Amino acid sequence: MAVHYLEFERPIADLEAKIEELSKLSETASPGAFDAEIEALRARTQEMRRETYSKLDAWQKTQVARHPERPHFVDYAAGLIDEFVELKGDRTYADDQAIIGGLGRFRGRPVVVMGNEKGRDTITRVKHNFGLARPEGYRKAIRLMELAERFSLPIISFVDTPGAYPGVASEERGVAEAIARSTEKSLLLGVPIVAVITGEGASGGASAIASGSRVLILEHAIYMVISPEGANSILWRGARTPDEAAKAMKITAQDLLGLKIVDRIIPEPPGGAHSDPEATLKAVGDAVEEELMALEHLSPDELRKQRAERFYAIGRAGLQ
Structure with a gap:
């Protein structure tokens, strides 16, 4: 290849x-x-x-985060989750393969796992809609989170999406409401949820399944409210370049850790996650295991309180 x-x-x-x-x-x-x-x-x-x-500068990290050979959700599921059983459908409209999820065992621990999948070639990219989830994808995520809470199972979420699907049909079926309810469910869960930004996490389409007890990010991944191209178009009417926008937006893992938007950076192999997927999967697995062990002793009320305090604190440091 x-x-x-x-x-x-x-x-x-x-x-x-x-x-x-x-x-x-x-x-x-x-x-x-x-x-x-x-x-x-x-x-x-x-x-x-x-x-x-x-x-690497912010724009170069953006290119690395979007690299087509980076490990995808299917790779993390295959490499880290034993006995994975996929659960499909939102029980309302359809099954959205832009978000995949189900039950399995992570290093002996029963878990619910879910994440964005972009696909690798033309056939799989069409099948997974390039990782652009529709409303039914987020409603499936809510269904999985409710299942996890019912059976007291921790959740591992892998985030890698350019955003939610913005098509007319998606809007007609209430994509904004589905994203809001998925985010709300994430914040109110009584079980631990560890989210990992593995590539690009853009807009509410990412935060809908990334609002965890702990938010981890790979060294060269990015997390943002909008893509640099979109910010350049909307804010500057195309007068600047995407690399200028990427730098101004503070979207790199290092910037996000400084702003306390993420909790931990997971190192990547020299050359990026795509250069050594096996080492990347091990590093992610080790980090997730450590975070789950730190959270498993907390009660449901303590988990909700911890998550609320974590997100309320974002943006307050500069006001003090």
Whole structure:
């Protein structure tokens, strides 16, 4: 499968092309003829990747967060959740595959798990509507949260969406009301909910399933009220560029942690989550396990109080 390189990764792509070229030449030359050169180039590539990813700006992080090869919900479910059983439908209208959820075991612990799924190729992207959930997706999420509360199960939520689907049919079926009720349900749950922003979390479409007891974010993920392109169009009438908007909006994990909008940053491998999905899944699993262990001793009332205090505190630091 062809590797998808981002624009700022061109120097890395050139080095890896040289490695591939030398590797092919070594097949026709004497054994070990180019081993030293290949090893030196590999070391240089790794160093360049570490250096590049250590100083990404907000727009570059946006591109990484949207990288098509980053782990998706289906990967997290397959890698972290044993005995996963998907539950479909909102019991009102239809099943929305932009949000997937169900029951399973996370490291021996029974849980409810849900998240956005964008799809990887044309067929799956159409099936999952590019991660753009309709009202029935959020009503399915509410149904899952109610199930979790009924059986005292913690919830793990994986967030990766450009927003809710803005089509006419979605509006006719009450997408704003569905998002509001999903957010309300998240905030009032009597069970722990750990949300992980794994890629891009945009608008109410993300916060509807991200309003958890703890909100974690991957190192190069982003969380925002609107996309940089949308902000540039609405606020500046297209007079600026998306990279200027991304910087002004403070959407990176590091900015969000400083603003206390997220609680924890999960480190990514050098080169981003897509460069080593297995290591990413382990890091996410370890972080989620630690957070669940810290929350499991709290009573339903204590969980509601903790969640209320957490969200009421957002934005108040600058007023004091």
